[in-house]
Amino acid sequence: MGLGVLEDKHLSHVPGTALLTDVVGSGNCHRHGELNTSALRHGTGRDSDVLLVPQPSDSPNDPLNWSLLKKDLMLFFICIDTAVVGAWGPMITPGFVEMTSQFGISYNKLNGDLGYGILMIGLSCFVTNSMAVVWGRRPIFLLGNLLLFISSIGGFYAHSFNSLLGFRLIGCIGMSPFEVLVTTTIADIYFVHQRGVRLAAWGLCLSIGVGGGTIISGYIIQNLGWNWTYGICAIIFGIWIIVLFLFCPETAYRRDDSLNTDLGTGQENVNQITGRENLKKAEGGSAGTEDIVEVEIEAIDRATTNNTWSEKKHSYWHDLKIFHGRVSDDPFWKVLARPFMMLIFPQVLFSFFAYGLTTSWLVVVGSVLAQLFTAPPYNFTVSGVGLVSIASLIGALIGAFVSGPIADWIIKMMSRRNGGIYEPEFRLVLIVITFVLGGMSFFGFGWSLQEQDPWIAPVIFYGLQYFSVGFMTIAVYGYLTDCHRDKAPEAFAAINLRNIYSFGMNYFISDWISSQGPKEVFCIIGGIHVFICLCAIPMYIYGKRCRSWTSRVKIFEKVMRA
Structure with a gap:
């Protein structure tokens, strides 16, 4: 049992499990027990004992081999884009009361119909x-x-509710890649410990x-x-x-299966090397954990040394191509059906409920912020309702700066x-x-609203929601x-059924808040949240x-190979 995680009795290498750090000994930091892991690539600096998972290939075009500056710069641009996309959905909510009069x-009808987005x-x-799995991430982001x-241009010129709703639906299709592909891109270019x-x-x-x-x-x-909220967004998206x-070049890349030390793929290469282990098992013995690690190291070493990369480093102009051909041989319709089928996986089903x-x-x-804070005793203006979100912004900021480093420190x-x-x-x-x-x-938010506490009380609890849920997001993603890096886009699509x-x-x-009151509503939500945790x-x-x-x-x- 590894720190409370029950061991499996059927597979020698369970997908997701990986050798991540060396066990320092005998003055050699690149050793795992008695095994020499120098053939594997390691991190640098204080992570020098951390093995890179997955192992990068020798190709100069492998995204894992890009400089950290190039990776982080690309992610920075995508994250800024994500922030604007995140704002695009709820940005008109402070004006809901005003829009009900206009239309x-x-x-409830305005909120419900816009919910079609x-x-x-x-x-x-x-x-x-x-589409991203088959044809690449880059064209789908664009x-x-x-x-x-x-859709933002259309929203700016929309003067009826039906036209606004139509353009909103078009924009929501554009939002969908940012629900899934950013985390997939992170898996494409960064190692587990990063x-x-x-x-x-x-x-x-x-x-x-x-x-x-x-x-x-x-x-x-x-x-x-x-x-004008749409007009400003149109300018930003145009830029x-x-x-x-x-x-932001393409990040999907095919590398030798033996390098995917976290997936348990490349088993054929391992089996070719382990003829002696198979003989040993036939004679009544069994290969121990160190034997398995040793042959995997040898398989990776062969994969990296036997491949003579004939491809040259792609030029910047080559990377500007929008479409680089198919990045997967799987038929489109099979990839389309796979997320639905992956919901039968326990780890995907758990993630759907936990994150979703x-x-x-x-x-x-x-x-419902406008409904809650424009009514007595708070009587906020439209801009005042918007200012309530300062709490969520502060909560998210603190949560991100704390949760990210803690997450990587914990796994190492x-x-x-x-x-x-x-x-995993x-x-x-x-x-x-998140549990605590x-x-x-959630309990505090509903209770303080019901008791009509000063506005600062529900606002603080609102910010705490964003702080705590940030930890859940990092944990689940x-x-x-x-668990499923090779099928990450499909797995993320499955949990976004939420x-x-x-x-x-x-x-x-x-209507539920109006009839039952915020205390009962958010206590029920809080109870469900605790159970999920x-x-x-x-x-x-x-x-x-x-x-x-x-x-x-x-x-x-069959699902994974579909």
């Missing part, structure tokens, strides 16, 4: 994700920005957009009108199409204590923070990435066995 419809994001995720640019901070950066920018965007939009709506075209339902609460709460610390072996379940430890603070935030739940909640949350305990304990089960049972194999 002559009820608050959330449904559109959830459904279009499957299409844009499948397509998403183009659709958002077109992903926590980058996932936190993405989560921070998304939260800044969702929460902080309404701060600015409140003033825009009050002084210029809600149409960012050019930025992504110039600075928890983050859906944030969408739901944001959609736990791997060292586990004899150098990394288990180590990511789930972060959910402890998240529960407090990191866990799912490490948008359908958000859509349904939008339809009745306003507690489900992480059995997932942590049995997660490795679940990964083994889904990699060797035929029905799961």
Whole structure:
């Protein structure tokens, strides 16, 4: 048992489990027990004992071999884009009360009908994700920005509710790549021990957009009108199409299976080397853990030394091509169906409930801020409702700066204590923070509103929601990435079915609060949140066995190979 994670009794290498750190001994930092791991590539500086997972190839065009500056600059541009995309959805919510008068419809109908955009994001995720798996990430990012640019222009000139709704739906299709592909891109270009901070950066920018965007939009709506929120976004998306075209190359890359030390692929290469181990097993013996690690090291060494890379480093002008051909041989329709089938995987199903339902609460709460704070005793103006989001912005900022480094530190610390072996379940430890603070935030938010406490009380609890949920986001996305890195886009598309739940909640949350009161509503939400967090305990304990089960049972194999 590795730090509470139950060992599997069926596979020698469970996908997701990887040798991450050396066990220092005999004055040689590149050793794992008695095994020499010098053939494998390691990190640098204080991470010099950390093995790079996955192992990069020798190709100069492998994104894992890009300089850290190039990777971080690319992620920076994508994260800024993500912030604007995050703001684009809820930016008109401070003006909902004003818009109900303009269009002559009820608050609940306005909120519910615009909620069709959330449904559109959830459904279009499957299409844009499948396109990215087959044809690459770069063209889909550019397509998403183009659709958002077109819809923002349409939203600026829309003067009826139906035309606004139509352009919103087009824009929501453009938003869908940013629900899935940013985390997939992080998995494409960063190693396991580097992903926590980058996932936190993405989560921070998304939260800044969702929460902080309404701060600015409140003033825009009050002084210029809600149409101008779309006009300003159209300018930004127009500029960012050019930025992504110039600075964000394709990240999908095919490398030798033996280098994917976290996936358990390349087993054929290992088997060729381990003829002696098979003979040993036939004679009644068994290969120990160190034997398995040793032959995997040898397989990786052969993969890197036997391949003579004939390809030259691509020029900058080559990288500017929008389309680089197919990056997967799988038929499009099979990739399209795979996310639905992956919901039967225990780790994907857990992630769907843990991440999906928890983050859906944030969408739901944001959609009713105007209803809650424009009414007595608070009587906020439109810009005042927008300023409530300062709390979510602060919570997201602090959460990102704390959660990212903690996430990477935890997996390295736990791997060292586990004899150098990394288990994806180590990511789930972060959910402890979400369990405690998240529960407090939902209970406190509803209770303080019901008791009509001073505005600062519910606002603080609102900020605490964003702080705590950030830990859940990093834990779940990191866990799912490490469990199914080769199928990460499909897995992320599966858990983003949560948008359908958000859509349904939008339809009745306003009336539910009006009839039952905020205390009862948010205490129920808080109770569900606590239960979901507690489900992480059995997932942590049995997660490795679940990964083994889904990699060797035929029905799961068919899904992965579909």
